Amino acid sequence: MTGRPTDMTIKSAPTLLWMRRGLLAAFTILAVWLLVRLILALSAPSSLWTPVLVAGPAPVSAVATRTYDFTYNPFAAGDSVGETVVSVDTGDDAPETTLNLQLKGLRSGENGTAFIRTPDGQEDNVYIGEEIMPGVFLRGVFPSHALIDVNGQTQRLTTEDAKAARNRASSSQSAASSPRSGLQTIRSADATALLSQIQIIPSFDLDMTRNGVMVKPRTSAVDLSAFGLRDGDIITRFAGQSVVSGLPDIGALRRSAGSGQPVTVDLIRDGQTMTITIGSSS
Template sequence: MLTAFTATMRDRAAAVSGRLRHLPAAPRSPLTLLEYLLLALLAVQVARLLWAVVTPVGPYGAWTGRQAVIADAGARQALFSRFDPFFRAPDSGASSSPVVTSLALTVFGIRVNEGSGQGSAIIATPDGVQNSYAVGDEIMPGVILKSVAFDHVLIDRGGAQESVFLDQSVAAPVASPDGSAPSASPVPSAVSSAQAAQGITAAAVKSDIGFAPRLENGKVTGLVLSPKGPAFQTAGFARGDIVTQINGRPIGSAADLQALQTQIAPGARISLMVERGATTVPIALTLQGS
């Protein structure tokens, strides 16, 4: 009986196999072909990446980074012989300092703004009329104020630079021994004031010179100076002087008074711009040890 059952199952399997053999083959989907192509491309890229990683650079040529180009000793010597990188000398074609002008101009006051590099000056023209000129203004036909410095101004006269120094013909007034007020005299020059202030001590400045803020429209615009001792006049100040700048910085708040008090110390050098009537006078204080 077992043999008959096995033969029957064999016959049925052969019949099913024959039927499947006669079925038409299923068509391949285009999507399947695209997936095969993408897989093949991915495999190629992975192989190239592995090849680039394991292959040394040598077969593609000797690769080196950028190298500094160093000139030879002769070229370097010729280069540094043309200029000094540490001590720049002025151009040999230009004069070391402008010549003093031959025009009848007189400088009575200079105001320097070190923050902006600009400034102004009170200059008297040959007719004796004094006016305040800012940098770039025309003083007279063909003469322009080019720049201002501590004790002189530069003018442009037809393309040539010439200098005009402060009027130094009058010395600073000297205090009388009996304490009386000095006789009326013209405004002392800034150079004389600077020279007279070299022997003042910091303690004398603090004790002999009074400072009070000047208010204009509720804003501090300067420091009013008042005499309290002989150092006031020795420094070159006059009664009614108003300090408007300290070391080139305009006074704009009460904190500037505190800053000035802090700077008054032995050995300090303080540059002040003083408003004296209708003129502006620079005064330099060089304080000695107490």
């Protein structure tokens, strides 16, 4: 009796068989799905993921929520509505003061100050509106000068650097206005010897405009002073021939120098134009 299967054993055998078949089918489907994914990963990787869509910015309304006032033009030269133009007198036409005052330093601006030395040797930092000395008040401070009120008259007090720059500019204008500020006659040297002992180098102004040829000695033994010249002189005309534009005609210069007649040379020395005569027989 123990060797015969029971009714429970006979009934459970088909159930186990169907369970095995179900598991086998599930594993088969899973294997097929994994195989398909593997094939897609090798052939078309981009198809395995779905791009994430990011929401764009909200559309801008056609009607602006901010309003602007275009009645005011900040770039207009004083004709805007409600704009007040303040004219600042810098005292450019005011005379330079004759008082024994020295402007040692300054800080320009609305609340500017000036460091001033008075005739008694005292130095003090003076603010606009303050009294410098009896009857003299500081009226304004600007980058290169200060304005002072001397018994009701406006006068300038200029810094020493600005005075020096103005004097240099005046000297340059005076030199430019006098085309020939000097005349020298050299009798001891020969013009032909001059051409054989100097180098002629083109010379240019700061704006690269040709202004003549510069004179340089060929050797250290050459004494240019025997010809009335200095190292660095700029010749503009030699024996009536201009050497400012183009190359000088050396042959014509030598013929002029060898004629036995005095040769006139126009040159620029230290910013001043002068004329010398080489080879005068008198």
